[in-house]
Each structure stands twice: as C-alpha cells, then as structure tokens.
Amino acid sequence: MRAESCLVLLACICLLGRASSAAAPAADACVADSARGCATSELPASSPASAHPYATMALLRKVPADSLFVSEPDPSWFGNGPNPSSNPHWTNKNWLKSRFHFSFAEYHDRARSQFGVLRVMNDDLVQPVRGFGTHPHANMEICTYIVSGDLTHQDSMGTRETLGPRGIQFMTAGTGVRHSEFNTDDTHPLRFIQMWMVPRSRNLEPNYGSMVGDRERQHNKWAHLVADVKNTSADTPVKINQDANIWVTELDEGKESTFELREGRQAYILCLEGATTLTAASAASGTSAQEKLVAHDATQAFGAATLTFAATGSEGVHVLMVEMAAAPL
Numbered sequence: 481m482r483a484e485s486c487l488v489l490l491a492c493i494c495l496l497g498r499a500s501s502a503a504a505p506a507a508d509a510c511v512a513d514s515a516r517g518c519a520t521s522e523l524p525a526s527s528p529a530s531a532h533p534y535a536t537m538a539l540l541r542k543v544p545a546d547s548l549f550v551s552e553p554d555p556s557w558f559g560n561g562p563n564p565s566s567n568p569h570w571t572n573k574n575w576l577k578s579r580f581h582f583s584f585a586e587y588h589d590r591a592r593s594q595f596g597v598l599r600v601m602n603d604d605l606v607q608p609v610r611g612f613g614t615h616p617h618a619n620m621e622i623c624t625y626i627v628s629g630d631l632t633h634q635d636s637m638g639t640r641e642t643l644g645p646r647g648i649q650f651m652t653a654g655t656g657v658r659h660s661e662f663n664t665d666d667t668h669p670l671r672f673i674q675m676w677m678v679p680r681s682r683n684l685e686p687n688y689g690s691m692v693g694d695r696e697r698q699h700n701k702w703a704h705l706v707a708d709v710k711n712t713s714a715d716t717p718v719k720i721n722q723d724a725n726i727w728v729t730e731l732d733e734g735k736e737s738t739f740e741l742r743e744g745r746q747a748y749i750l751c752l753e754g755a756t757t758l759t760a761a762s763a764a765s766g767t768s769a770q771e772k773l774v775a776h777d778a779t780q781a782f783g784a785a786t787l788t789f790a791a792t793g794s795e796g797v798h799v800l801m802v803e804m805a806a807a808p809l
C-alpha cells in the first residue's frame with residue numbers, strides 16, 4: 481500500500497473516533513488493510529441511498545495465510561494432557577494449531593475484528609485424542625465445517641454426534657449452551673473451520689443441527705450448506721438466524737466454477753485445500769481483479785461481481801465461502 485493510502489487510512493480511523501491507539505499500529509494497519517471504515521466515512525453525508533458505497537473499493541482483498549495469527553495454546557487450557565514427546569500419528573507438536581482470521585482469545589487486532597456479521601473464523605487442527613473440554617457460548621450462530629478427520633460434539637441440549645469430512649454442524653447459542661468438541665480418533669488429526677456469526681436478535685432459544693458430508697453434493701459445483709431461516713427459497717441442511725450463507729465447492733484440477741456475488745453483498749472466501757485462481761469481474765464498472773489462493777489463504781470479495789474459481793492445484797481445490805449483506809464495518 482502506498483504511503484498516502486496509509487495516511488488516508490489513519491485519517492479515516494481517527495475520523496471514526498475508534499482509534500485511541502491508532503498511531504501505534506500504523507504500519508500494521510496498512511498491512512492488515514483495515515480500510516473498510518474509510519470508504520464509508522468518505523461518503524458525503526447527503527449521498528443518496530442508491531449510491532454504491534463501495535464503487536471505489538477493490539473487488540478482492542486477499543488475506544494471505546502467513547498474515548494470520550497462529551495460536552498454539554497450552555494443552556491444560558482446555559483440559560488436555562501434555563503433548564507426547566513423540567507420536568507418529570501427530571502432524572503438529574502441539575495438540576492444537578489454530579489460525580485465527582479475526583480477533584479471538586489471546587489475539588486482538590482492531591483491523592481484523594470482523595467482516596460484516598462474520599465475527600470468528602478459526603481454522604483448527606486438532607491432534608488425535610485431543611479436544612476442547614466443555615465450555616459455554618451465548619448469542620452466537622456457530623457453524624463448524626469439517627475438512628478432515630472426525631469431530632465429536634456433545635452439548636447441554638443432550639446432543640452427542642460424530643461427523644466426518646464435509647459434514648457441517650451448527651448451534652444457535654442464544655440464551656446459552658455448553659458443549660465440548662473432540663477428536664476421539666487415535667490415529668488421525670481433525671481439521672475443522674469454526675465460524676461465528678452475530679445473530680439478528682439476542683436471547684434466541686438454543687438449537688442444534690447438522691448434516692453428514694457428501695462429496696457429490698459439492699463436486700464441481702457449489703453446495704449451499706447454510707442459509708437464513710428467513711430465506712424461503714433455500715432448502716439448506718442448516719439454517720441460521722442471520723442474513724448469511726455458507727457455500728462450499730470441490731473442483732477437480734482444470735475445472736472452473738462461477739458464483740454471482742450480487743450488488744450489496746460481500747463474501748469471505750477461504751481456500752481449504754489445493755489451489756485456485758480467483759477472478760472477480762464487475763460488469764457495471766468494467767473492472768476485474770485476480771488473486772491466487774492456496775490452502776489457508778482467504779480473500780474478501782465485494783459485489784456486484786462475477787467470481788470465477790479456476791482449480792489450479794494438481795489435487796484440485798476445496799473452497800468455502802461465507803456470503804452476506806455488505807456492511808461497512
């Protein structure tokens with residue numbers, strides 16, 4: 481980012497009055513690309529509602545894997561025994577390796593506090609016979625997508641369930657639930673993506689739901705896994721109390737797939753496995769942008785744009801997208 485953009489960014493942060501310590505992370509703020517607030521604060525107050533507030537914004541904003549905060553918490557924090565000094569089945573020295581896309585636990589970054597209603601995205605790798613002991617949640621819509629391995633969930637609503645790869649489960653935490661999440665397998669690690677979305681209203685009745693994974697459903701096409709309870713045209717296995725959707729696809733090498741990100745919508749896209757070249761094209765402005773994503777890379781995308789994913793990895797690509805109303809956060 482150019483120096484003047486940094487200055488503009490800082491000015492914006494100050495204008496928004498939410499940067500008591502804005503001066504400290506100036507360089508970081510630019511790297512972390514937190515200009516979401518800027519575009520809106522630059523809008524004239526009299527701007528008509530029909531004006532496109534993001535007209536001058538990039539169609540894509542990459543979040544490279546190496547920019548993510550990596551958390552490797554002490555095993556005792558979640559009630560686990562010590563890490564083994566050596567175990568041939570372990571793929572990481574610590575029981576958990578968690579990549580945080582947004583501020584979470586010990587990670588605080590005002591530039592990455594949330595994206596629209598998406599407040600948490602943790603990409604968790606849990607080693608064999610390890611997991612998260614019982615802990616509480618409230619007032620969040622929590623969706624967990626399993627990339628590999630098996631996740632065993634148990635909660636205070638009486639649910640106990642083990643789901644394998646491509647499975648998804650959700651909880652409306654609402655007034656409060658307690659649950660645990662474990663990898664009970666003694667030879668395979670478990671990788672899952674946990675997403676928290678802010679619900680449209682507080683103190684909802686707790687709820688649980690899930691879907692068993694199905695490769696065919698998402699092979700070389702988009703599968704709509706999560707929709708808004710208010711979306712009457714969606715027959716997704718999971719419904720949440722928010723205007724947000726989760727879509728997944730697995731493309732073979734050389735295949736392409738498009739997704740229409742409509743006007744007034746935005747998406748947070750995570751490359752789970754493999755590699756893809758993503759092109760975003762805006763018919764309205766005649767502009768386009770392109771990013772190459774490999775496993776663990778993410779990108780923000782802003783509609784209206786046609787998103788074309790080309791699978792470039794020799795093992796294809798596995799992509800997860802959280803699509804939602806655009807929000808100037």
Ligand SMILES: *[C@@H]1O[C@H](CO)[C@@H](O)[C@H](O)[C@H]1NC(C)=O
Nearest residue numbers: 704707711713714715724725
């Ligand atoms: C509602 O669900 C349909 C069917 O999957 C989907 O195409 C549409 O984008 C959803 N609408 C919203 C506003 O998310």
